[in-house]
Amino acid sequence: MTDSALHPFDRALALEADARDADLLHGHTSADYWNMVGPFGGITAATLLQAVLRHPRLLGAPVALTVNFAAAIEAGAFSVRATPIRTNRSTQHWLLQLSQLDCDGVEQVSTTGTAVTALRRETWSELDLARPQATAPAQTPPLNTSGKGVAWVQQYEMRAIDGAFPSTWDGSGEHSRTRLWLRDAQPRALDFPALAAMSDIFYPRVWLRRATPVPAGTVSITTYFHTDAAQLAEVGSGYLLGEARGQAFRNGYFDQAAELWSEAGELLATSNQIVYYKQ
Amino acid sequence: MTDSALHPFDRALALEADARDADLLHGHTSADYWNMVGPFGGITAATLLQAVLRHPRLLGAPVALTVNFAAAIEAGAFSVRATPIRTNRSTQHWLLQLSQLDCDGVEQVSTTGTAVTALRRETWSELDLARPQATAPAQTPPLNTSGKGVAWVQQYEMRAIDGAFPSTWDGSGEHSRTRLWLRDAQPRALDFPALAAMSDIFYPRVWLRRATPVPAGTVSITTYFHTDAAQLAEVGSGYLLGEARGQAFRNGYFDQAAELWSEAGELLATSNQIVYYKQ
Numbered sequence: 001m002t003d004s005a006l007h008p009f010d011r012a013l014a015l016e017a018d019a020r021d022a023d024l025l026h027g028h029t030s031a032d033y034w035n036m037v038g039p040f041g042g043i044t045a046a047t048l049l050q051a052v053l054r055h056p057r058l059l060g061a062p063v064a065l066t067v068n069f070a071a072a073i074e075a076g077a078f079s080v081r082a083t084p085i086r087t088n089r090s091t092q093h094w095l096l097q098l099s100q101l102d103c104d105g106v107e108q109v110s111t112t113g114t115a116v117t118a119l120r121r122e123t124w125s126e127l128d129l130a131r132p133q134a135t136a137p138a139q140t141p142p143l144n145t146s147g148k149g150v151a152w153v154q155q156y157e158m159r160a161i162d163g164a165f166p167s168t169w170d171g172s173g174e175h176s177r178t179r180l181w182l183r184d185a186q187p188r189a190l191d192f193p194a195l196a197a198m199s200d201i202f203y204p205r206v207w208l209r210r211a212t213p214v215p216a217g218t219v220s221i222t223t224y225f226h227t228d229a230a231q232l233a234e235v236g237s238g239y240l241l242g243e244a245r246g247q248a249f250r251n252g253y254f255d256q257a258a259e260l261w262s263e264a265g266e267l268l269a270t271s272n273q274i275v276y277y278k279q
Numbered sequence: 280m281t282d283s284a285l286h287p288f289d290r291a292l293a294l295e296a297d298a299r300d301a302d303l304l305h306g307h308t309s310a311d312y313w314n315m316v317g318p319f320g321g322i323t324a325a326t327l328l329q330a331v332l333r334h335p336r337l338l339g340a341p342v343a344l345t346v347n348f349a350a351a352i353e354a355g356a357f358s359v360r361a362t363p364i365r366t367n368r369s370t371q372h373w374l375l376q377l378s379q380l381d382c383d384g385v386e387q388v389s390t391t392g393t394a395v396t397a398l399r400r401e402t403w404s405e406l407d408l409a410r411p412q413a414t415a416p417a418q419t420p421p422l423n424t425s426g427k428g429v430a431w432v433q434q435y436e437m438r439a440i441d442g443a444f445p446s447t448w449d450g451s452g453e454h455s456r457t458r459l460w461l462r463d464a465q466p467r468a469l470d471f472p473a474l475a476a477m478s479d480i481f482y483p484r485v486w487l488r489r490a491t492p493v494p495a496g497t498v499s500i501t502t503y504f505h506t507d508a509a510q511l512a513e514v515g516s517g518y519l520l521g522e523a524r525g526q527a528f529r530n531g532y533f534d535q536a537a538e539l540w541s542e543a544g545e546l547l548a549t550s551n552q553i554v555y556y557k558q
Contacts, residue, residue, distance in 0.1 A: 070365035086349035
């Protein structure tokens with residue numbers, strides 16, 4: 001299989017093991033998942049998680065992932081360091097870092113993070129969140145993403161139940177909630193890195209709340225995974241139901257809470273992020 | 280002022296600067312904030328944040344804090360390392376680590392974390408979360424915390440509006456939401472470390488949901504700060520209104536979302552944590 005036969009997501013997540021350092025991997029930014037001035041934050045989160053999943057000492061599956069966007073990532077080569085800093089009987093704690101060489105050849109850290117992986121056992125389980133009301137995907141019109149001017153949006157099929165991208169910037173916003181169906185535009189079976197990426201798919205809530213296109217960007221995102229390989233396999237390349245809403249907007253930063261559900265009604269991931277905005 | 284004249288919270292957060300390393304501070308666990316088999320997670324989160332706030336290169340005020348509880352902290356001395364890994368014009372990214380020497384004198388990392396601090400400017404601001412309904416503090420009976428058998432609980436005055444600690448473990452739980460008034464038992468003006476600690480004040484939601492005392496412990500907590508020094512000064516030693524609720528309980532891990540409000544109705548912090556539980 002040639003590289004071009006791979007799914008764009010797998011091409012973006014292709015990492016080469018360092019010959020001498022088991023914690024180190026090397027990659028390259030993807031034009032397919034480019035945002036306005038750097039990679040889509042979701043693809044960066046997925047890349048850091050992929051480095052964990054590729055590590056020879058990995059224990060279990062992802063439970064929590066925090067990614068901090070410390071500085072812009074330039075188009076080109078990068079290195080990811082995933083260090084299993086503490087391995088217990090059933091949990092493992094990871095330090096994560098993405099860096100690039102600047103023009104003087106000095107390593108600059110642009111992204112930091114932590115992750116927890118764990119061996120999970122079957123226990124009493126319960127959902128205390130209600131699944132959002134939603135029209136069926138086939139009854140929900142697809143978003144026209146072709147005019148949005150950023151590449152990564154084209155990689156997803158999105159169908160907004162409510163809270164679609166504002167059609168006019170007239171300051172008329174009244175709420176900050178979006179519900180949508182989403183899946184990869186080119187079908188791909190769901191896995192943990194895809195879930196990490198999709199957790200960041202919701203555009204900044206401040207745009208919806210204000211119907212005003214102020215500069216905004218995610219500073220830090222934390223995703224909790226409530227699923228496992230068997231459940232992911234059942235979802236396959238099916239739709240996810242996503243909801244995101246803003247909470248507090250104050251003096252340049254707001255937080256948004258998000259959920260990703262399977263079409264069958266399982267809560268696969270909950271995610272929170274804090275986002276910088278101007279004005 | 281002698282040490283014993285200090286507030287227990289300030290005694291717990293007393294850190295000594297390392298003579299040679301600006302990123303390193305030395306402290307000692309506090310009996311006042313002891314939990315069942317280690318320190319109250321909130322005091323550990325507050326200690327890591329305090330290390331950031333004490334750093335000579337600090338830029339701005341806390342925006343986000345993630346703390347991962349990787350291993351038990353033993354009673355005794357510890358070191359905290361707070362590294363400003365990236366300083367931008369208005370934001371600063373921190374790596375955090377708490378470690379102790381084991382009996383062989385080898386440094387063992389028990390807690391990791393990241394923080395973001397920032398210079399904040401006045402902007403358009405809005406709250407999209409509604410403040411929970413609550414009876415006034417004076418009309419809400421205080422929790423009797425003296426019989427709970429853990430020291431840290433005595434450091435807080437709590438008045439539960441609903442979702443108090445289960446009075447009988449009979450498996451009768453129906454929801455996972457607690458609303459309560461809280462403040463330091465011994466009055467102390469609110470600051471960022473106190474807010475970080477109070478974000479972890481809600482007992483594991485699984486106990487309320489199941490009315491069953493299964494083993495449970497926080498694995499990772501992320502808190503977003505929506506406040507500033509002026510607002511904190513207005514709150515002073517007044518009550519905070521706290522709410523916490525579980526979201527997804529599945530195969531050994533659940534997440535809980537929490538909010539801390541001022542009595543005047545300002546949302547000071549939102550917090551999420553993922554918690555391990557058994558059975």
